[in-house]
Amino acid sequence: MDAGTDSRDTQTFLKSLGFPEVKVHHSFNHFDFSRPSRRILVIGSMGSGKTEFSARIWRDSEVARRKTGAAAAQTRTDGADRRIVFFIRSALDARRFPDYPADALPYRGGYVRCGTNIAEIANSFDLERVMAQHPEAGTWVIDEASFYEERLAYVVQNASRARGLSFIFPSLVLNFRREIFNTTARLLLDTATDVFPLTAYCEHPECLQDSFYTYRSYTVDGYECPALYFDPLLVIGGDRESNDPREPNYCTRCDDHHHLPGKEYTYLILKPLGEQASRGEPRQLREELGLIKCNLPRSRLYGQFASSYNEIDMNSLRVSCIAEKALLFLFTEQNLVPNELFLQLVKDLELDNDYLRRRLSDCRRTAVLEGL
Numbered sequence: 001m002d003a004g005t006d007s008r009d010t011q012t013f014l015k016s017l018g019f020p021e022v023k024v025h026h027s028f029n030h031f032d033f034s035r036p037s038r039r040i041l042v043i044g045s046m047g048s049g050k051t052e053f054s055a056r057i058w059r060d061s062e063v064a065r066r067k068t069g070a071a072a073a074q075t076r077t078d079g080a081d082r083r084i085v086f087f088i089r090s091a092l093d094a095r096r097f098p099d100y101p102a103d104a105l106p107y108r109g110g111y112v113r114c115g116t117n118i119a120e121i122a123n124s125f126d127l128e129r130v131m132a133q134h135p136e137a138g139t140w141v142i143d144e145a146s147f148y149e150e151r152l153a154y155v156v157q158n159a160s161r162a163r164g165l166s167f168i169f170p171s172l173v174l175n176f177r178r179e180i181f182n183t184t185a186r187l188l189l190d191t192a193t194d195v196f197p198l199t200a201y202c203e204h205p206e207c208l209q210d211s212f213y214t215y216r217s218y219t220v221d222g223y224e225c226p227a228l229y230f231d232p233l234l235v236i237g238g239d240r241e242s243n244d245p246r247e248p249n250y251c252t253r254c255d256d257h258h259h260l261p262g263k264e265y266t267y268l269i270l271k272p273l274g275e276q277a278s279r280g281e282p283r284q285l286r287e288e289l290g291l292i293k294c295n296l297p298r299s300r301l302y303g304q305f306a307s308s309y310n311e312i313d314m315n316s317l318r319v320s321c322i323a324e325k326a327l328l329f330l331f332t333e334q335n336l337v338p339n340e341l342f343l344q345l346v347k348d349l350e351l352d353n354d355y356l357r358r359r360l361s362d363c364r365r366t367a368v369l370e371g372l
Contacts (some may be wrong), residue, residue, distance in 0.1 A: 005015055031060045033082040034074035036164030039156060044198030045214045045252035053196065054087070054141045058105060058112050061085045061139065061167045075138065077164030082138035089115045090147045091122040093094060101161040105141075118280070123147070124152040128150035131159060138165055145169040146185040147234075153187035174228060176216035176250075177260060203251035215253035218319045220245045225315040226259035228281035228322065230266045230329035236362045246355055261313040265304045270326055272337035282341055285330075290349055293323040301326075321355045328356070332363050343371045 042050045050243050064075065064083040075082045078335065081088040102184060103118050104111040117137065119130045127148075131140070155165045169188055175181045180189075189195070216227035216235075227248060241249055273285040291299035296317060305314060327345060331337045337345070346356060353372050360369055 002276060009018045024325055030063075031057045033061070033064050033166075036077050036082070036166065037160045038166040038194055039172070039188075039190040039192050040166070040168045040194040041198065042168060042170040042196045045200055045211050046250050047203070047252045048180065048198035048200040048211075048335065049107070050198060051105065051143065052109070053105055053198065054143070054168055054170050055105055055110070055112045057139070057141065058085050058087070062339055068240065072165050075140065078162075079135055080138035080163055080165055081136060082164075082166050084137045085114075085117065085139045085141060086130075086134055087118045088127065088140060088142045089118065089120050090144050091120045091126075105143075121148075122179070123149055124155045127152065128155060128243065135218045138163075140165060141168045141170070143170055145171045145367055146181040148184055150187055152184060153191050157191045173212060174213060175233060176214050176231070177229060177233075177263075178213050191348050200252045202254035202257055204253060204257040207254060207257055209254040209256070211236075211252040211254045213253055213255075213258045215251050217251075217259075218245055218248055219317075220318040220320075222314050223318055224312065225318050226261055226313060228316050228319075228325060228361065229260055229262035230270060231325055232328050232359045232362065233333060234363045237358065245318070246352075247292055259313055259316075261305065261309050261316045262301075264308065265301055266329070267270070269300050269304065269337070270329070271334060274330035275335055277330070277337040277341060278338070283343070285337075286345060289327060289345065290325045292326065293351070296322075299328040321352050323349065324351050324355050326357075327351070332360070332365055339368055339371070342368065346372065 003240050004248075013087065044050055061083050065216070067075075067083075072081075072083075098107045100111055101113060103114050104118075105114055105118070117134070121124075121127050121130060127142070140156075142152075142168070144154070159165050160167055169192075171185070171188065172181055173185045173189065180186050199210040200211060201207075202209045202217075216231060218225040218227065225245075231248070235248055269288075273288055277284070277285045288300055292301055296302050302317065305317060327342065331342045345351070357369055359370060360366060
């Protein structure tokens with residue numbers, strides 16, 4: 001008997017007992033602490049419930065720890081008990097949650113308190129140190145794991161295989177550009193044993209479609225202004241709605257309502273100008289950045305947008321610090337503009353030092369700040 005026949009027989013039996021014909025869907029199960037060596041990637045857009053997924057595991061662990069005897073023995077490997085959950089938060093994220101207790105694992109709509117089983121780390125070496133200090137913990141929740149360097153994926157894989165530890169990564173895999181966030185995200189996908197994809201409703205007010213994508217925008221004079229493709233990749237914060245034209249807002253959007261203007265400009269014009277500058281010919285880049293800052297309608301950016309985009313995409317040019325963003329893209333992501341030229345352009349064009357300092361700090365390029 002095949003699965004389809006079995007399913008139809010079950011439906012017939014249930015109908016014979018007076019139950020309606022309904023579709024039964026698989027819901028979230030209690031976490032299985034008996035299975036060792038799992039590396040679980042929980043992916044989805046902002047607001048899809050990634051951290052709440054982790055909070056459920058924390059609550060499940062509180063129930064599982066009451067089990068004794070053979071049930072408890074199934075959760076232990078090499079001195080670690082997978083019912084003991086430890087939560088890891090990025091040190092970069094520390095300022096995101098000022099209104100929560102220091103030991104909170106917060107999610108939209110609530111939080112759980114982790115007591116002493118929570119730590120902030122800056123890199124994979126910090127993770128190894130914390131793991132060595134807590135050898136009894138068998139399940140590790142590493143929030144926003146894509147924020148760390150690539151080494152983390154293999155530190156986790158080795159510890160998981162050697163001691164049967166389980167790791168859970170509630171993490172963005174796609175950035176606001178709808179691209180793999182970084183090499184770390186790619187390696188986490190490569191080394192994962194399980195992937196749980198989550199979705200959310202599209203947050204456009206007139207849409208009920210599933211959303212897979214994080215959407216970044218700015219609010220300027222009441223207008224929704226989509227982030228440009230070359231907007232800084234990493235901006236720490238964004239959990240609160242902002243009307244500051246220099247600070248972004250985030251929501252989740254479907255294909256139809258996720259706007260990302262400027263990708264063609266980035267690769268047709270901006271990056272080639274950066275490549276010229278890297279060869280010692282910065283004149284055209286300087287000219288384009290100067291026009292963006294002081295006379296936007298004469299810039300190649302505006303000309304390319306005017307010929308290609310609709311009204312909401314054109315709103316992206318209402319935001320502040322576009323020249324700064326373009327220069328940061330070439331400097332921090334493409335590595336085309338050397339330090340000396342970066343500092344000289346900032347000085348010559350009188351770019352916004354405060355904005356540049358924030359974004360350079362976000363991406364850990366603080367060494368260059370000494371020259372600003």
